[in-house]
Amino acid sequence: MSGEHASERIIGGYARGGTDLPADEVWALEAHLEACAVCRERLSAAVTAEAPAVASLVDTVWSELAPQLAATATMPPRRRWSVRLSAWLTPVMAPWLAMTAAVTLIALLLDMAGPGPIGPGTGTDSGSGSGGDVSLLLLLAPVLPVCGVAASWSRGLDPAYELTAAAPRAGLYLVLRRTASVLAVVVPALLAGGLVTGVTAVQWLLPCLAFTSATLALGGVIGVTRAAVALVAVWAAVVVAPTLAADRTTFALQTGGLPVWGLVLALGTAVVIARRGAYSVLAAHR
Template sequence: MTWHASTELLHRYADGDPALATDVAWAVEVHLESCADCRARLAAEATEVAPLVEQVWAGLDLAPEPAPVRGRLWLTTWATPAMAPWLAMTVLVTLAAVVADWLTDGTYPSIALLLAPVAPVAGVAAAWARGMDPAHELVAATPRAGLYLVLRRTLAVLVVVIPLLALGTWTSPVRWLLPCLAFTVATLALGGFVGLRRAAVGLVVAWALFVVGPSLVTARVPVVLEPAALGVWAAVTVVCAAVVRLRATVYTRLES
């Protein structure tokens, strides 16, 4: 036998009777979710509320429209304030490497060439910096958050860093451009597992220990930056890009 709320109970519920027990009010609410008849009877009981609702809507219609923020939202999809100091650091390090190359006068391998593959990594790590970006939660709640947003900010980092490296190195960009892209994509791929910041630190430390350090000691360009190694860098880029694509959903909740 189906239970229905009585007319008196619906009237007290619609009026917000403070004497109505909480458990009874909850029972009425649960019943109304599945009973169209009682909802219709409640609407008839609450007709006196309609003028109040219309008055509230009229007040909302008269409220001034908020100022457009499209430009600001467009900017936050490409960059975040947390990226500025990291990009500035990248610029300074690259300039310092160029000065070092000029001072050594070819005695050592080009410092700028050695640093070029990992130059964008710091900016990529800051592209999705939850702790450093004051607007992170707001941007993360937008429909385009996740991999789409990370890729756009990564592209913004490359647009700044790659021309700077091209101007700062006297070596053909063929040597460092593909390794630079490989490290960028590898940071994103590894960041999907351990976070962008940890991925960036790990890759930079590994590159410094196993490539930059030995190259400075032997005063020779490392084998990994010779033209013969470009095929390996291409394969690394493709594999890491595939990992990023397959794990696209993790970037929505990515920790940095």
């Protein structure tokens, strides 16, 4: 790529089939062609000049399809907001996001039905973890986004996973978009629940972001879905079960543990950036 448009070498090589171009240049050109009409016209001219057999085949196919397309009723144009939304969300994510919102609501109702959560920021326990009821909302908040992230990048749940992984803008760009869409649903729900139960955002927001970044970081190695399942299982065994058994807030949920969560968030983000190419392969969908 040179300047704002693709170079003649890349355009010509792509017109000849792209076999003499590195894979990263091919992907960069395909992503650029989506938004650049000038380069699409240059590519069309290059195909006509350098691959006349391909141009002839396209013309033949188009001449046969044109009458059929003219006789076929066209679908109504999609609304602009629908097109923009589909770039961030996939249909397979909807049930999981609905489930996440339902779990948040159930945790909120259970907290309201109890005598009141004890923990840092509630004004009852002062972060000491000395006893009392523990907020279920606080326990579930760090792992709630992980379920949506796993669903949005799951090979088994997305029937179009191969097309998604082969798309020019697949990889970290798409993973971060879908992760942001999950957080955009989960975080407001947790904020609303926290206002009702007295659990402040500082208690769960940093662990929530840290857990999400750790899922993506580990997902570049073993797959996002497997990473989500593994981390949720670890959280349930190491934090949730002991907290409920002892009926006291553990260190992981206290204010003193926030620097540790900040370190996890920083490390997870660094790993995701360093291994950004790992999300462009089908293994990331496991």
